[in-house]
Amino acid sequence: MDILYEGKAKRLYATAHPSELRMEFKDDATAFNGLKHEVFAGKGRINKSITLTLFSFLEAAGIPTHLLRDEDETRLIVRKIEIIPIEFVVRNVVAGSLAQRTGWAEGTALPEPLVEFYYKNDALGDPMLAPDHIRVMGLANAEEVDRIRSLCLRINQLLMGFMQDAGFRLIDFKLEFGRDGERQNQIVLADEISPDTCRIHDLATDEILDKDRFRRDLGGVMEGYQRILEAIRNHAAQR
């Protein structure tokens, strides 16, 4: 079927059903706005499984998501929704750009979680936005921003607990949301949650297990992803 959208790490295809899409996870990894690129055999399969596990967990906990069902090794069937072009970043510990922004050392635990907004726009380099920009640019209305911020904090609570019980520390993660036209434009969680979109450390050793292994040339990228997959699968099965 037709490719509707191809991003750096996923492809979206039309299906026979007009309100359903097929979301395919690629093996490609990119960083620094596409300047760094590498293919990791098996990444698509692992990230699909992690996303399936975490979205199923969040749905069961009352978070509306775009997930409909599993399809095959690298693909999920998801609702066709209107994506809001904002990346919502939830942070529990200082890392990456937050260290530059605050002057606080990487690894500093935040006194409370915070939510950042970035404009999903590669040409502009995904700049940070304040709520005022989002409203004035017409990307989302104030009610939607409030709703999404609340969902981000609730998802953070759920994921922090889940990850901790599975042996990991959730440093930060990126979420995307959309409007579901078939459900009165309800806000639903979309995209993926995987080591590509989260910072996840070993709870005991603080070892980096996520895409920072690729960004920082630490090696063993797929070993980290695979460890996360196995642990969260086991934890989900025990729940």
Added chain:
Amino acid sequence: MDILYEGKAKRLYATAHPSELRMEFKDDATAFNGLKHEVFAGKGRINKSITLTLFSFLEAAGIPTHLLRDEDETRLIVRKIEIIPIEFVVRNVVAGSLAQRTGWAEGTALPEPLVEFYYKNDALGDPMLAPDHIRVMGLANAEEVDRIRSLCLRINQLLMGFMQDAGFRLIDFKLEFGRDGERQNQIVLADEISPDTCRIHDLATDEILDKDRFRRDLGGVMEGYQRILEAIRNHAAQR
């Protein structure tokens, strides 16, 4: 008396009165986080007079400020307050970093004004903050941020009208606020309002009259500042 603080364009001195400071406007102009520097004879005098005129106008319109009284050619006497280390930028028209952030062309009128927050920290390059950063970093509490945002929008209304009546278009401007310990930590407008801290264009011709003349090497910097001073003084005298 002792210099308590020296910035790029001003010095603050202690006075004989513990709750009063002397604020001196320098002739130095800097841009690009201090990389560009030039001295313009008379700038301190002009900016002091513009600040005095605009702060007096705002005080009379009900905005609490740190201004107490005029002192001499380049100096004002102001209340000693605790400055909040945030630059509040109010924008009516796209210019500067907002063009890069939104992808909108410079000169585009915004559908409504917006307020941005920047961390006053030269070493970090004055990064943009979202309200969540301000709260988590402990720079100001949520009530203070709301209060300052309201003050920013009210000041914008007042200054837009004033500037338009004086023959100018107010593109954007930067404000600073502080807590007045002698008035129950009331939030008061502080610092300056001048062509160093505003973008101001001629209403009819859109000619740039502010510090962008210096940033962009357009020449006639002091001529622009002097035109603004004369027009707003005349307008203030007529009111």
